[in-house]
Amino acid sequence: MSSLRILIGAETYPPTVNGAANFAERLAVGLAGRGHEVHVVAPSHAGRPAVEVRDGVTVHGVKSVRYPFHPDFPISMPWRALPATRRLVEALRPDVIHTQAHMVVGRGVVKAGKRAGLPVVATNHFMPENLTAHVPLSKYVLGPASKLAWRDLGRVFGKADAVTAPTPRAVELLVRGAGLTDAFPVSCGIDADRYAVPAPPHDVPSVLFVGRLDQEKRVDDLIRAFAALPAGLPAHLDIVGDGAKRGEWTALAAGLGIAGRVTFHGFVSEEELITRYATADVFCMPSIAELQSLATLEAMAASTPVVLADAMALPHLVRPGRNGWLFPPGDVAELSRRLATLLADAALRARMGAVSRELVAEHAFDATLDRFEGIYRQLISGEQPQARAA
Known part of the structure; x- marks a missing residue:
């Protein structure tokens, strides 16, 4: 088949670290690897406008500033992003636009794409909880603000020709919150073989968390559950990632008397992250705001049993x-009990880890790329993509 010129709009893109940025990069690089001409437009990590080629993808950085409540997160102002994205769409004339966001850059590419008569795909990674955790609003304002955020998303994504989200639960949220009744699920996918490496030798069983250290991740619940493990049960807790709550949660571990059994690794290289997954005996995701959780999929690919909060899309993975x-x-108390059961039983961990590895096959990244390529070509030919039968 002929190659396509694809423009991906992203509100966040590496080196910024989060799930949406990670997926946008994997999608862009994966499509480029299949011979497509791929462009990404996102807030510039350097602040100034910039264009660079990374891993076969042309990344167009829009002038940005640092978000005051999350200084590692660059954002673009509407009066800069909207004209910049319009000029880029006019210059590139892509075959299809695929936005990963709706707020500023995403809003710009959707608006410019529809003005130019181009097919537009929109994928949602947003939940209001991901944003309000970094905005100093009172609890009385958060509810109305969340409803307004969903409505705004619906107005922007409602202009797209196809709307997807990573899981059926994430689609339910789009339907209920944003009124996008035609949305359908497409998994973010994972290259499972990348995480299938031998476990390094270690004497003490370990529990692993990977993700941002922000309030909605609820890592404080994990730390308290770990501190409540039965006395004499050997275990170590590894926490990979960084964020606004790192200092507070480090102090919590010290206050509970487990500082010597908890390691805050901060951000790590991809190679070290794979090693951490291989070393982990149990993976825990206590978050209440996951639309899929790539970190959980990565842990499952490493044949690791998982203990997850019964919230949002996490039940799809257990x-x-x-x-x-x-x-x-x-x-x-329940989290601590589940962790203790696994930490005390190596045979149970092995059995459950093998099932994790089997289940992750449903999320092969090649299948995700196939699906999005198919959606692009359907829209270009005038067909309307729909959800596939389960």
């Missing part, structure tokens, strides 16, 4: 009693 368990969000 077969309770087969590859791990769910626990009620905030139930520290």
Whole structure:
């Protein structure tokens, strides 16, 4: 088939670290690897406008500033992003536009794409909880603000020709919150073989968390559950990632008397992250705001049992009693009990880890690329993509 010129709009892109940025990069690089001409437009990490080629992808950085409540997160102002994205769309004339966001850059590419008569695909990685955690609003304002955020998303994504989200649960949120009744799921996907490496030798079983250290991730629940493990049960807790709550949660571990059994690794290289997954005996994701959780998929690809909060899209990744368990969000005692059961039983961990590896095959990244390529070509030919039968 002929190659396509694809423009991906992103509100966040590496070197910024988060799930949406990670997926946007993997999608762009994966499509470029299949011979397509791929461009990405996103807030410039350097602040000034910039264009560079990385891994076969041309990245167009829009002038940005640092978000005051999250200084590692560059954002572009509407009066800069909208004209910049319009000029880029006019210059490139892509075959298809695929936005990963709706707020500023995403809004710009959708508006410019529809003005130019181009097919537009929109994929949602946003939940209001991901944003309000970094905005100093009172709890009385958060509810109305969340409703307004969903409505705004619906207005922008409602102009797209196809709307996707990573999981059926994420699609439910789009339908309920944004009124996007034609949205359908497409998994973010994962290259599972990348994480299938031998486990390094280690004497003490370990629990692993990977993600941003921000409030909605609820890592404080994990730390408290780890501190409540039975006395004499050997275990170590590895926390990979960084964020606004790192200092507070480091102090919490010290205050609970477990500082010597908890390691905050901060951001790590991809190679070290793969090693951390291989070393982990149990993976825990206590977050209440996951639309899929790539970190959980990566842990499953490394044949690791998982203990996840029964919240948002995380239940899609657990077969309770087969590859791990769910626990009620905030139930520290139940989380501690589930961790203790796995940490004390190596044979159970091995059985559940093998099932995790089997389940992750449903999320092969090549299938994700196939799906989006198919959606692009359907729209270009005038067909309307739809959800596939389960």
